[in-house]
Amino acid sequence: MARGGNPLLDAHLDRLRAATAPSEPQFEARRLVEELALALQGSLLVRHAPAEVSDAFCAGRLGDGGRVYGTLPSGVDAAAIVRRAITG
Numbered sequence: 001m002a003r004g005g006n007p008l009l010d011a012h013l014d015r016l017r018a019a020t021a022p023s024e025p026q027f028e029a030r031r032l033v034e035e036l037a038l039a040l041q042g043s044l045l046v047r048h049a050p051a052e053v054s055d056a057f058c059a060g061r062l063g064d065g066g067r068v069y070g071t072l073p074s075g076v077d078a079a080a081i082v083r084r085a086i087t088g
Helices: 007-018 025-048 051-062 078-087
Strands: none
Touching: 007 025, 007 051, 025 078, 051 078
C-alpha cells in the first residue's frame, strides 16, 4: 500500500477523494483523470522505486512546485537519481 509512504502523495489522495463527485463533470473530467494518473504514478513509485526517485516525483508533480516536466524543486537528491540512471 502506498498510503503513508509519502506525505505529498497522501495529501494528493485526500484531495482526490474529496473531488470524486465534481459538480460539473463534463468540465472537470480531464482534470480528474489527470489527477488519478498522477496518483497511480506516485503510488507505483512509492511502492516499487527507491525513495529518492519516488520522493522526487512526488515533490515535482504533487507538491507546490508546479507540473512542468523536467523541473524539480530544491532538496531533491538529483545526484542519486542520475547515478541510478547511469549505472542501471
